[in-house]
Amino acid sequence: MDYFRIGMIGLDTSHVVAFTKLLNDSNNQHHVPGGKVIVAFPGGSDDMELSFSRVDGFTNELRDNYEVEIVDSPEEVAEKCDAIFLESVDGRIHLQQFKRIVSYKKPVFIDKPFTTSLKEAKEMLRLAKEFDTPLMSCSAVRFAVGLSSALEKFEGKNIIGMDCYGPLQIETNHGLFWYGIHTAEMLYRAFGKGCKKVTVTKNEDHDIILGEWKDGRIGTLRGNRKGNKYFGSIIHSDDQTEFVDASSGEKPFYAALLEEIIHFLNTGKPAIDIEETVEITRFLEAANESRSSGKTVLL
Structure with missing residues (x-):
């Protein structure tokens, strides 16, 4: 196979164009070989402005600029492709869309957030295994x-803490799932699974999410709504502290992610343990609960 024929479900996010x-586009400076988007289902959520207000524009761009075939259902996408990108910006509908395509047994990448509750995350994992x-x-x-x-630089070292930061817009239907997923992913990449409790402090412009792991490590996520759009972190080991500018490097976020996805399509093995994805879902769900109650929430 020269490349994977990729189908997209949910054309209501800028990710589908990126x-x-x-x-x-093989002439793109950061072109990622190995896959080509050939078919897509627009979808969209009628009760979410950031979905329904954008779906037509992105659909037209994929059809007119990249000759992507637009079809009427997720099932049609699954029938016509080798791999599926479930891109719907509304994490609340990921489970119902996944149910419609999982039986085709095509590899599936689900864009963030995986879903918006632990219960749904576990059901998606169960279906994938079934x-x-x-x-x-x-x-x-x-x-x-x-x-x-x-x-x-920390290979072989004991990472004892991490402080992450980034923008944290809040969307009514998702809360911290909307942008908190980004800093949570940075933290979990360094720490792995094992968080036991989460505490959130908030005001109009900022949130601090503090996670304590079972082994005593503490990680923090600082989110702002003041206009600072940069992502980064500070990583601590027993004998070293390192500043991370997540925006540094010549390769953009999306190209680095797509390289990992293409590897996943070739091997069937995701770059991230899906059980970790399930825990991240619970981490953010618990953070939303703490944000509402002002209390520490156990995972």
Whole structure:
């Protein structure tokens, strides 16, 4: 196979255009070979303005600029492709859309957020196992070149803490799932699974999310709504502290992520343990609960 024929479900996010540019345009400076978007289902959520207000524009761009075939259902996408990108910006509908395509047994990448509750995350994992469908989900920031380079310096060392930061817009239906997923992915890439409790402090402009791991490590996520759009972190080991500019490096977030996805399509093995994705879902769900109650929430 020269390349994977990729189908997209949900054309209500800028990611669909960004990914298609990088995959389909071999002249792009950051072209990622190995896959081509050939078919897509627009979808969209009627009760979410950031979905329904954008779906037509992105659909037209994929059809008119990249000759992507637009079809009427997720099932048609699954029938016509080798691999599926479930891109719907509304994480609340990922489970119902996944149910419609999982039986086709095509590898599926689900864009962030995986879903918006632990219950749904567990059901998606169960379905993937039942139908032996390869599954991967994460934020593009997880594979930022700056973060990858920094973590290489900590190989063989004991990471004892991490403080992450980034923009944190709040969307009514998602809360911290909307942008908190990005800094949470950075933290989990360094720490792995094992968070036991989460506490959130907030005001109009800022949130601090503090996660305590079972082994005593503490990680923090600082989110702002003041206009600072930069992602980064500070990583601490027993004998070293390293600043991470997640935006550094010549390769953009999306290209680094797509390289990992193409590897996943070739091997069937995701770059992130899906059980970790499930825990991240619970981490953010618990953070939303803490944000509302002002209390520490156990995972």
